[in-house]
Amino acid sequence: MEWLPDDVVGHLSKMIDTPDLTGTKYELIEEIGRGGMGAVYLVRDSHLDRVVALKVLDSAETDEFATARMLMEAKILAALEHPGIVPIHDAGTLADGRFYCAMKFVKGTRLDRYAASAARSDLLRVFTRICEPVAFAHVQHVVHCDLKPENIMVGEFGEVLVLDWGIARYEAEPGGLSIAGTRGYMAPEQIRGTFEARSDIYALGRILNFLMPGSNVPKALRAIATKAANSDPGLRYASVPEVSADIARFLDGQPISAYEESLAERAARWIAHHKTLSALLLTYILVRTGIFFAIRR
Amino acid sequence: MNKPVYGLILGGILGIFDGLTAWFTPEVRAGIIGIVIGSTFKGVIAGVCIGYFAKKVNSLPLGILFGLAVGTFLAFLIARMGTENGNHYYFAIMLPGSLVGAIVGYATQKHDVKMGKRAVSSVG
Numbered sequence: 001m002e003w004l005p006d007d008v009v010g011h012l013s014k015m016i017d018t019p020d021l022t023g024t025k026y027e028l029i030e031e032i033g034r035g036g037m038g039a040v041y042l043v044r045d046s047h048l049d050r051v052v053a054l055k056v057l058d059s060a061e062t063d064e065f066a067t068a069r070m071l072m073e074a075k076i077l078a079a080l081e082h083p084g085i086v087p088i089h090d091a092g093t094l095a096d097g098r099f100y101c102a103m104k105f106v107k108g109t110r111l112d113r114y115a116a117s118a119a120r121s122d123l124l125r126v127f128t129r130i131c132e133p134v135a136f137a138h139v140q141h142v143v144h145c146d147l148k149p150e151n152i153m154v155g156e157f158g159e160v161l162v163l164d165w166g167i168a169r170y171e172a173e174p175g176g177l178s179i180a181g182t183r184g185y186m187a188p189e190q191i192r193g194t195f196e197a198r199s200d201i202y203a204l205g206r207i208l209n210f211l212m213p214g215s216n217v218p219k220a221l222r223a224i225a226t227k228a229a230n231s232d233p234g235l236r237y238a239s240v241p242e243v244s245a246d247i248a249r250f251l252d253g254q255p256i257s258a259y260e261e262s263l264a265e266r267a268a269r270w271i272a273h274h275k276t277l278s279a280l281l282l283t284y285i286l287v288r289t290g291i292f293f294a295i296r297r
Numbered sequence: 298m299n300k301p302v303y304g305l306i307l308g309g310i311l312g313i314f315d316g317l318t319a320w321f322t323p324e325v326r327a328g329i330i331g332i333v334i335g336s337t338f339k340g341v342i343a344g345v346c347i348g349y350f351a352k353k354v355n356s357l358p359l360g361i362l363f364g365l366a367v368g369t370f371l372a373f374l375i376a377r378m379g380t381e382n383g384n385h386y387y388f389a390i391m392l393p394g395s396l397v398g399a400i401v402g403y404a405t406q407k408h409d410v411k412m413g414k415r416a417v418s419s420v421g
Contacts, residue, residue: 276357277403284396291389292321 308344368398
């Protein structure tokens with residue numbers, strides 16, 4: 001018996017994985033990503049002459065569960081029309097029996113890479129933009145369940161998109177949750193097999209921690225992340241808008257709900273936020289004091 | 298509250314406090330009431346002018362500069378009058394006066410007129 005060389009095996013495996021787009025309006029350009037259940041391809045929509053991202057299940061994953069899961073993702077994306085959520089254009093079954101979803105092709109930088117070079121204030125603004133689609137989804141009773149920097153894209157024009165709703169669920173979905181998510185971003189209750197909207201708030205807290213590494217992070221900011229990522233869901237923020245409101249208050253130099261600051265901290269925050277006025281008042285006091293001593297002399 | 302009214306109130310209040318600092322100068326302490334009245338009047342006039350400027354020109358640096366100029370000018374007019382014994386405290390009056398003008402300039406530029414209007418419309 002003769003063994004096939006590795007490169008031939010690799011080529012055959014790639015040929016098997018390549019989706020059969022016969023009979024569709026899509027023309028394969030290249031593979032752009034691969035996940036646990038399938039791959040994402042860059043394809044051209046020949047009818048509309050535009051490139052789209054085609055998410056296709058692996059040939060080995062054509063079982064009912066995987067298909068149902070991806071169909072659920074497609075339905076959730078179709079229900080969630082929001083500028084911060086990647087829109088779905090089409091879904092169906094390919095000639096080879098694999099389920100697919102055609103989505104907008106998002107150009108940009110993943111948050112984990114973007115964070116390496118962005119300023120803190122920019123990252124906080126991006127963070128508040130992440131909160132918007134998540135809050136919108138929660139209003140529709142959808143929980144993302146896998147929020148992490150790798151699933152967030154910062155577009156060329158500063159737009160922020162939350163991706164990969166593959167394990168998103170409706171809050172009222174019956175039955176236990178199979179453990180899915182990403183270690184480090186999964187809420188404790190999610191690991192135990194349950195979930196709620198506050199599970200996403202936990203992940204947001206962890207994302208905020210990721211965005212603010214190091215020891216020179218302001219206490220107020222650290223407090224927001226700590227409250228959001230509290231292991232007890234009852235002690236977390238009650239809703240995503242509450243998290244973003246605290247971030248907005250921090251950016252505006254206002255006191256936040258997650259942290260009780262001392263008088264000195266309050267004064268320091270006020271001075272930091274009103275530098276010009278503080279400088280004017282200080283100058284006035286110095287001038288008055290100077291005049292007082294000059295006249296006495 | 299529109300900017301000229303805001304400037305008027307703030308200028309008046311700061312004028313009172315600026316005038317009261319004369320208490321620390323024993324030579325003029327006896328005439329402190331007149332000083333406070335004069336300082337308040339100066340603050341009110343400066344406040345209205347600076348507030349009106351802020352209404353027309355939306356620029357923090359220009360607002361501060363205009364406040365500084367108005368404060369200096371009005372303080373100069375007061376300093377020129379001199380005290381009863383003929384002394385002129387140009388620096389002691391003009392320097393703090395100009396700074397008060399600058400503070401009013403800053404505050405009127407930062408004052409958000411829309412916030413007040415929004416509150417009224419939400420009630421109505």
